Structures are given as structure tokens and as C-alpha cells.
Amino acid sequence: MGRRKAKKVIFILVEGPTDKECYQNLFDVIFDQSQIVFNINHCDITSDFNSTNINHQISNLVKQKIENERIFKAGDLLQIVLMSDTDGCFIDPSKIVEDLDCTKPVYESDCIRTSNCEMIQKRNEIKGQRLSKIASVPEVNVLRKPVPFMAVYHSCNLEHALFHKNNLTPEQKEEFAFKFTDQYEGRETDFIEDSREYLPDGCKAEYAESWRYIKIGTNSLKPGTNVFCLFQELQEYLTPKGLKVLESCIQKENSSI
């Protein structure tokens, strides 16, 4: 028996600037703070990773943080999560439409409009491959300790998935993140229920299924996120209140089948 008198760490890698702001307060309250500590860090899927050995690269990012902060050890890790925007990366190249007025790519519900189709096509190919690989990683080895891994997507990005808004400026994103945090203040566990609704239309509440679903057709352009699967996976670490909400969601799910 180890004398492990320490909380466990859930290590999250996020891409966007507002992901941390939106989720940090939610997770801190939804999960049991007497057992869990969150460590949220920024990364960039396109530059921090290349297609070979994703496992190894995620492991390196975590290892670096461990070595820099010198607070937690590999043995403290309970779960590693990567949060990423789909940006429509799984759509067919034919859905990338040329529009010379678009200085930046514009995301619509069934196509991406851009002045440089070739660049977007190339980007989608790379990102699609990487996300596919990442989604299939079940665990990551950090300093020889296997840690369960999960990839959470926001389709086609966080604002679209949570607020149904697209193509926002950085100021607008910040504004939405603030309003989002404000609206859940005091009722954070409601997000568990809401996130069940935020799964893409027609998608079952199951991790592998959620990834299979997002790769179909133009689904990666439509709003949705599978963050609900994270709550399912880590349900024993939710607060009692959070657990109750989760269980009633699952009940509803089962009764509707």
C-alpha cells in the first residue's frame, strides 16, 4: 500500500485562447476539489505535433511541464485530455469553395469559403490526419507511467459548439467567454446536462461513436462537442451533485432508446 496522500491531477492541453477561460471554473466546481486538481496548458496541434508518434509528443509536452513546475509527478496523473477545434477538417475537399473576397477563411454550415483553396485543403488534410490519430490514442506513457488519454473536440470551434456563433473576432471571443463563465456562475453542474445537448445532433453519447460521427460528411462544420464523454469517463471524481446530474442524463438517454 502506498502512502499516497495526494490529490490527482487532470492534465488538459487546449488550443484556443478562450478554452481555458471557459472550462477552468466549470471543472473546478463540477469535479471534487478535495480529490482533483486541474492543470490546463496551451498547445498548438499544427506546430507542436507531427504525424509520427503522437503518443510520444503528447508525453513530451506533459513531461516538460512536470520538469518546469516541479510540483506534480507522473504518478499523480489521473487523465490527460486534449481539446481541439475541428475547423471543418474532415469535410470533402469539394466543400472548400473559392471566394476571392474572403481574406480569412469563412466557415459556413456546409462549406468553407476561402480565397486560397489549395492552402485550406492542405491544412485540412494534415489536421484531419492528426486529429484522427489523436482520437485513437487510449493512453499516453509519461515517464514510464501509462496515463489514460481522451481527445475532446469543438466543432467547428469552441464558440460554434457552445454559443452557436462563428467567425468571431478575438474581442468577441473574449466577450463570449466572459458571458459564458458568468452565466454558469453558481450553477456549474448544469453544464453537465447542457453538454449532453451540445453533442452533435444525432450523435450517441459515447466516446468512440462521437469521433466516428464527426468525421462524416460536413459534420465537422456543424456545431457540437463531445465534452460530455469526459464527464462520463471521470464520473467517480464528480461532486455528489455533479454525479446526480450525470446519472439523470444517462437515465434520460436510456429511456429514450
Next chain:
Amino acid sequence: MPAEVRIKSIRMQNFKSVSNGKIDFNTHYEFGTTENAIDLYGVYGPNGSGKTAIIDACSVIKNIFRKGYLPEKASGFIKQNQLSSAVEIEFFLHVGNDVLLLNYFIEFSNQDLRREPIIVQEWLKRKEWDESKNKFSSWQTLERFKRSDLRGNDASESAFAVQYRRQIEGAVKSDPNRSWLFNPLTKSLLKEIKEYSKSSAKERRLIQLQFAVANLEEYAENQWLIINNEAYGEIPVLNILPMYLHHQGDEFGVHGSFPIDCSLSGSSKPTLPKKFEPAIQESIHQINIVLSQIIVGLTIELTPVSPSFGPNGEELVSFEPFAVRSGNRIPLMYESFGIKRIISILSALIAAVNNPFICLMIDEMDSGVFEYLLGEIISVLSETAKGQILFTAHNLHPLEKIRYKNIYFTTTLEDESFVHLKNVKTTNNLRDLYYRTLILSLDSDQYLNPFKEGKIRHAFRKAGRMNGTT
């Protein structure tokens, strides 16, 4: 022959945010030997958790020993919703072949509707080292005073003859913040006791009391240096630099805090008798020896200015301070806050390093000091300081330089406000372990009332919107 004094422990109850806290000085000092005796202690903890309480408690006791009364600010030190506050300090005293332990206790309270604090209880106890039994005798009460019991029903315990008691009673009754034991009246009465025969136990105890009081007073006056932050509030505003000088010159010793006015227009600069100037300049010379090593190439100069005469015709002088670097002389006022602070405490630090009977207490020692330099200074102190040093700080780098037994952390526990970290292995880096304890330990809320990054961020934004800044 003056006694050699070292503090053994400090205990406080209901003092500021501390419910019950104790700091033990290991006092490795072996009297009469030059054995390694490092009593260096750091106190760490979140803002408002009680670090400065130790320094304030000692400040109160020092004031009592030197001046005989409780300072008015003591009423503000009583913990919220508590009736009274208490401080207890134990001292080792060594004179000739005798080693004594003294226990001084004071309990004070607020008067209803009045701002002045009143002393509720006070005592001084004594223990003597018995060479033949190789242990201390049991505690003897030299004198005890209880406000509720002014007639002294413990007459058998009290060393004071009835007549003396009545005189002190009268004095203390009218000024309830006056110490019973360190009252000037008490001290002068005790001095008279020498004339009595030493045969009776009561008289013997009076002599012991007189000896203890005289030595504690001397200790508080000349050996016990407390540097808190009150004086530093003035640096940015008035440019008064408090210099803690501690030096024994040929004719005069310089002990204590001496304000140096750095401002250029010195119309009312503090003045000193000119005869002290050589001792002060010696002090400055001593400071420069160390200063030039800490901030390479920097020394300070005090230029005497504005000679004048005092009411008794004695010559007075004032000082203009300068910083000298590579031959360039600029008024000290223009140096940075950190450098001024270092200069200010250097004389006291030099004394604490070299004199085993100095006790130096510094609040927020790291304030304005470059982290790397702080670490090097702490390293030196932890290996060479002969005196006792206690400091509070926020910078955690010193945790990487001192053993865990020399660091106290504040807690939110009711009965143990100061603790050492537990389960520390020699290979542990104490700073990392402390962080880990604060963040990951299952009982982390013993050390810290947790604050959350996400909530702080949201709070900043929210407040900004109320301000109309967005």
C-alpha cells in the same frame, strides 16, 4: 558581570490571527564553546496568516522590558472576538557558571470603551541548571501579578514584601498598561534590596528577580533587534532611511535605529550630538566592508552637515547620505528602494553574524532584494551566523538553502499556528515540497485557504466591466 541571553521559545495565544502558536529556537549554542550554533529561522505563509504576528509579539515584549508599559497598538493585536491575548517567551541566561531559564508571561486585554490595553496577568519564572543532577530544577515563580487579585493572595509565592507591593499596586492601578515587573518604580525598589541580608528565601528571590529584570532590560535595550515594516512606509514618502546601527566604538556604542534623511532639502534633518560621530562613521565603515561585496563597487558615505548647538550648548550635527559607485557620488535618495533597504539592515545583520547574543528579527527580509542575492545571503547566514536570526519572507528561494527544521509555515489550525513540513527527506527540495503540499496535499487547506486562478481571472474581468473600462 552581564549575563549572556538567548531566546529559547516564543508562544502566543489569540494574538492577531494566531490562535495558538509556538516557535522553538533550538539554541544549539553551547555556552562557553565555539561550537556551531545556528539559530536561523524563516517563517513562511500566505498573506495575513500570522507571520508578522511573531515579530509584533516580540515587539510588544521588547517594549515592556525597555520602557515598562504596553504600547497602545497592543489593543489592536487581540484576536477578533477574544477577550484577551497572551505572549510567553523563554530565555536562556548564562552568567559565570550558572545557566538559568527564565519564563516571562503577559496577558492583556482591552478596556471597555477605551483604546488602551490593560495588563491582566504577568509573571516571571525561573529554573536553574543543577550540575549535580544534570537537569534543570523545577520552576520557581519570582513574581506574579493578577489584576483580579491585587492583594496578592499568593503571598507565599510572591517575593515582594507587602510594603513594596502596595506601592507598585498604586502605580499600576492608575496606569493599567504599566508592567508590574518592568515598571521603573519596581526596578528602583528592587535595586534597594541589595541592602537586605540574603539569608531568607524571600530576599534571595528578590535578588534573583532583580537580576533577571535587569538583564532582560539590558538585553531588550542592546541585543534584541527587531526590524519591522513600519519604518519603511516612510521611505517613498519622506525619504527617511532607518539605519539599524549596532556597533561598539572606543568610547561610545551605537545601538538602535537612527533615521537618516535622504531628501535633498534637509531643513529639519534629525540631529545627533557630534561626539557620537566617530562611532557612527565606524559603523558606516563596517557596513561598507560588506556592502561593497553585496552590490559590487557600492559604498555609502555620511557627510556631516549643518552644525548647530543644543539647549545645553553641546555640539550637534546632521548627516547627508551619499551612494558612491566607481567614484561617482550621488545622493542616496536616488538609489532604489531595495538598495536602501539592504543598507538599512546591514549593520544589524553584521552584528547578528558575529555576536552570539544578538537576536535579530526581520519582517519581510526579501522585500526589494534580488532573489539570487537573497539566496546567497541566507546561505552565508545559515552557515556562519552566531546570533539568533528570525525572518519572515515571501520569496521561497531560501527554502532551497535552509534545512526544513529551520523553517516554520503558518497554518489555519486552531492549536498549532506554526509548523514544520512533515515527511521531509534529505533529498527533497523544500520549496518544491511546500508547493506540492499547498496544491496537491489532501490536507492542503490546513496551510492555505485555497484561491482559484479561474475565479481570479473572472473577477478581474467582472470588476473591469463595472468600472466602465471595457
